[in-house]
Amino acid sequence: MPVDTTAGHIEDTKLADALSERYLAYAMSTIMSRSLPDVRDGLKPVHRRMIYAMQQLRLDPSAGFKKCARVVGDVIGKYHPHGDASVYEALVRLAQDFAVRYPLVEGQGNFGSIDGDNAAAMRYTESRLTTVAKALLEGIDEDSVDFRPTYDGEEQEPVVLPAAFPNLLANGAAGIAVGMATSIPPHNVGEICAAALALIRKPGTTTAELMAHMPGPDFPTGGSIVEDGEAMVRAYETGRGAFRIRSKWEVEQGRFGTWQIVVTEIPYQVQKSRLIEQVADLLEQKKLPLLADIRDESATDIRLVLEPKSRGIEPAVLMETLFRATQFESRFSLNMNVLGADQVPGVRSLKDVLQAWLDHRHDVLLRRSANRLVAVNRRLEILDGFLAVYLNLDEVIRIVREEDDAKAALMATFSLTELQADSVLNMRLRSLRRLEEMEIRKEHAALSAERQTLQDLLDQEGLRWKRIASEIKEIQKAFGSGALGKRRSTLAAPPPEIDVESALPVERDPLTVVLSQQGWIRTVRGHGQDLQALRFKEGDGLGMSVECYSNDRLCVFATDGRAFTLRVGDLPRGRGDGQPLRLMIDLSNDQDIITMFPVDDTRKRLLASSSGRGMVVAETAMTAEKRTGKQVLNLKDEESARICVPAEGDHVLVLGQNRRMLVFPLDQLPEMSRGLGVILQKYKDGGLRDAVVFTAETGLAWPDPAAVRNRSFADLRDYLGKRAETGRQAPAWATRKPRG
Known part of the structure; x- marks a missing residue:
C-alpha cells in the first residue's frame, strides 16, 4: 500500500507573498466573473x-x-x-x-x-x-x-452571447469590483441602432456626431436630464462623467387661486417610499420652509402631490428648494469600464463601445455563415446522391437485396461518396416516388443559390456589413418603436440659477456662538450674554465667542491655512455642551482654531503666516460649505497660519518675534483668493508675532495689560516704511500686548 508523503508536509511561505497571491486571485475573479459586464453582450x-x-x-x-x-x-x-x-x-x-x-x-x-x-x-x-x-x-x-x-x-x-440586441448601452450596467467599478446608464435602442448604422456608413464618425443620433441616456423611470451639452460630449468621449436627473412636475390649479405641484416621474433608482420619508423628515426638521405637505396618490403610475405653504410662492422656487435638499434631483455617474473581447477591463468611449459591439456582430456573422455553408454543402452532397440513384431505382433495390456489402456496391456502381451511400441506404421506402424527386430537385436549387450567397458573404466584407446593417434595422424596427421603444427621459438645457435665499422666510434670531477650549461648539440665544456663567465639561472652559444671527454663515479659520464654513442655524443650541467642532469639519488634532467670524460679503481680511507672508482676502472668497474646507493661505514646511484679522483701514502694523515693528500702507498688499501671500516684514531669525490693520486718521487701538489705549498716527510715524522692510525696534507698549 503506497505511503502518503504529503501528510504533515509544511511549506514555509512569506505572509506577504501568500496574501498578495490570494488577493490577486480574488480580485481577478471579482473583475472577470462577477462585477464587470462584457462589452459584446453587456x-x-x-x-x-x-x-x-x-x-x-x-x-x-x-x-x-x-x-x-x-x-x-x-x-x-x-x-x-x-x-x-x-x-x-x-x-x-x-x-x-x-x-x-x-x-x-x-x-x-x-x-x-x-x-x-x-x-x-x-x-x-x-x-x-x-x-x-x-x-x-x-x-x-x-x-x-x-x-x-x-x-x-x-x-x-x-x-x-451572439447579442443581436445592443444590450450594454440599452440596459446599462452597474458593479463594484476590486479597485474598479462600472456605471453605465440605459439608452434608447432606436437611437443606439441609428448611431450604429451611422458608424457602419462612416467608420471615422466622431463621438459628437454619434450623439446627434444618440443624444443621451433614456431611463426606465423617465425624468428630465438637465446637463450641459458639452459636458455630455466630454463624458461620452472619455467614458467618465455624470448626468443630473430631475423629477418631472407640473402645476395643477385649484379653486380661489390655490395650486399644487404634481410629480409624475422621479429619478432613476430612487425609491418612492424613501423619497417621501426624506421629505417628511425635512418637514419635521423645518428645513423645507416653503412646503406645507406631501401626499402619495400613486396607483399604477407615480403621482406625488406637493402643497405649498402659501399661494404666493413661485412653483419653480419651491421645486428648486426640493431639488437642492432631496432626491427629487439626483446624479447618475458614467463610468464605462467593461471587459473587452480579450477579457481585459478598460474604460471605453461611446464610439469604442459601439464599435466593439459591431465587431462582435461581424464575428458572429462570419461564424454563422461558415457553419451554415458547411451544413448546406453536406445537404447538397446528400441530394446529389439521391438524384444519382433516382435514375435507376431498380438497380438500387437489387443491390440492397442481393449484395453482401450493399454500401460498397452502391459506391462503386453509382460513384457515390460514403455520406451519399449511407443516406441512400437510410432512405424510407415511401420516398421512392417521382414526386419526391421533384421536391429534391427544388430543394437542391434553393440550397445551391444559398450556397452562392453564403460564399459571397464570406468573400466580401462589404456584403457582410450590409447584412449587419439590415439586421440592425430589424432590431430598430422591432424594439425602437411602440410603447417599449418610445423615449421616456427628456433632455433639457441646465436650468437658470434661481435665487432661493431671497424667497425663503428670513429668521434672524440673535445668537452667540461659543467655542470651548477643548473644541466644543454651541450657540446661546441673544447678544451681550454673561459667558463666564456658562457651564462647560469638567476640565474645559471658554475658548472664544462671537455674536451673530441665525441666518449667518460662520467662517472658522485654522492654523493649517484652511477656512471652514458652517451655517449658524445648524449649530447645536441649548444648555448642553454642544458638539465637537472636529466632527463637523475635517480638521486634524494637531491643528488649532485661530478665529471664527460671521461672513460679511463687504468685508475683507488680512491673513498672514508664521514666516511673515500675508495677503488680503475677501471673506466671501473664504467660504466653502464642505467638511474639507477651503485652502486659502498656502503654507510651506514648518509654517502655520497665525493672523486672520479684519482689513478695515489704510495701514498695516506688523510686529516680529525679534521685537521689531513696521508700519506700511495697506494698498501695498495684494488682494488674492488663495496663495502664499507676499512678504510683510523680513526677519533674520524668528518670525511674525502680530499684525493689525488700522486707519491713520483715528489711530491704533492697542490692548495693554491694563487697558486699551489709542495710539495716534504721530506715535507710529517713526515706524512707517515700505512692505518687506525689517522695521525698527518696537516700543515697550507694543511688546506688552497679550497674544490670544
Whole structure:
C-alpha cells in the first residue's frame, strides 16, 4: 500500500507573498466573473448563465411560464455555483420594468415595486424569456460563439452571447469590483441602432456626431436630464462623467387661486417610499420652509402631490428648494469600464463601445455563415446522391437485396461518396416516388443559390456589413418603436440659477456662538450674554465667542491655512455642551482654531503666516460649505497660519518675534483668493508675532495689560516704511500686548 508523503508536509511561505497571491486571485475573479459586464453582450456571468439556462428549459416568449425556483435551481446546479438568493435577486431585477429599460425576463407574480418592496419568494413567482432576450440568443446553436466547460465539467456554457440586441448601452450596467467599478446608464435602442448604422456608413464618425443620433441616456423611470451639452460630449468621449436627473412636475390649479405641484416621474433608482420619508423628515426638521405637505396618490403610475405653504410662492422656487435638499434631483455617474473581447477591463468611449459591439456582430456573422455553408454543402452532397440513384431505382433495390456489402456496391456502381451511400441506404421506402424527386430537385436549387450567397458573404466584407446593417434595422424596427421603444427621459438645457435665499422666510434670531477650549461648539440665544456663567465639561472652559444671527454663515479659520464654513442655524443650541467642532469639519488634532467670524460679503481680511507672508482676502472668497474646507493661505514646511484679522483701514502694523515693528500702507498688499501671500516684514531669525490693520486718521487701538489705549498716527510715524522692510525696534507698549 503506497505511503502518503504529503501528510504533515509544511511549506514555509512569506505572509506577504501568500496574501498578495490570494488577493490577486480574488480580485481577478471579482473583475472577470462577477462585477464587470462584457462589452459584446453587456452581461455579467450570472445574467448570461441565467438566460442560457432559461433557453435550455425552453422558456421562450411563446412558451408557458415555469417557477423561478426551477430556473434558479438549474442555474446554480449546472452553471453558477453561488447562493440561490443572489441568483434570484439578479433574475428579479431583469424582470423589473422600473429597473431595466428593456426587461430580459417576463415575470408572473409579485416582482417588487418602485417603492422598494421585495419580490415574493421564488417558489411563488414564475418567469420566461422576453423577445429582447431571444434576440440576444439568436444563432447560439449555429457555432456563432465559443463554449467552455462549466465549473464541474459536465456541461457546456457560452463564453458570450451572439447579442443581436445592443444590450450594454440599452440596459446599462452597474458593479463594484476590486479597485474598479462600472456605471453605465440605459439608452434608447432606436437611437443606439441609428448611431450604429451611422458608424457602419462612416467608420471615422466622431463621438459628437454619434450623439446627434444618440443624444443621451433614456431611463426606465423617465425624468428630465438637465446637463450641459458639452459636458455630455466630454463624458461620452472619455467614458467618465455624470448626468443630473430631475423629477418631472407640473402645476395643477385649484379653486380661489390655490395650486399644487404634481410629480409624475422621479429619478432613476430612487425609491418612492424613501423619497417621501426624506421629505417628511425635512418637514419635521423645518428645513423645507416653503412646503406645507406631501401626499402619495400613486396607483399604477407615480403621482406625488406637493402643497405649498402659501399661494404666493413661485412653483419653480419651491421645486428648486426640493431639488437642492432631496432626491427629487439626483446624479447618475458614467463610468464605462467593461471587459473587452480579450477579457481585459478598460474604460471605453461611446464610439469604442459601439464599435466593439459591431465587431462582435461581424464575428458572429462570419461564424454563422461558415457553419451554415458547411451544413448546406453536406445537404447538397446528400441530394446529389439521391438524384444519382433516382435514375435507376431498380438497380438500387437489387443491390440492397442481393449484395453482401450493399454500401460498397452502391459506391462503386453509382460513384457515390460514403455520406451519399449511407443516406441512400437510410432512405424510407415511401420516398421512392417521382414526386419526391421533384421536391429534391427544388430543394437542391434553393440550397445551391444559398450556397452562392453564403460564399459571397464570406468573400466580401462589404456584403457582410450590409447584412449587419439590415439586421440592425430589424432590431430598430422591432424594439425602437411602440410603447417599449418610445423615449421616456427628456433632455433639457441646465436650468437658470434661481435665487432661493431671497424667497425663503428670513429668521434672524440673535445668537452667540461659543467655542470651548477643548473644541466644543454651541450657540446661546441673544447678544451681550454673561459667558463666564456658562457651564462647560469638567476640565474645559471658554475658548472664544462671537455674536451673530441665525441666518449667518460662520467662517472658522485654522492654523493649517484652511477656512471652514458652517451655517449658524445648524449649530447645536441649548444648555448642553454642544458638539465637537472636529466632527463637523475635517480638521486634524494637531491643528488649532485661530478665529471664527460671521461672513460679511463687504468685508475683507488680512491673513498672514508664521514666516511673515500675508495677503488680503475677501471673506466671501473664504467660504466653502464642505467638511474639507477651503485652502486659502498656502503654507510651506514648518509654517502655520497665525493672523486672520479684519482689513478695515489704510495701514498695516506688523510686529516680529525679534521685537521689531513696521508700519506700511495697506494698498501695498495684494488682494488674492488663495496663495502664499507676499512678504510683510523680513526677519533674520524668528518670525511674525502680530499684525493689525488700522486707519491713520483715528489711530491704533492697542490692548495693554491694563487697558486699551489709542495710539495716534504721530506715535507710529517713526515706524512707517515700505512692505518687506525689517522695521525698527518696537516700543515697550507694543511688546506688552497679550497674544490670544
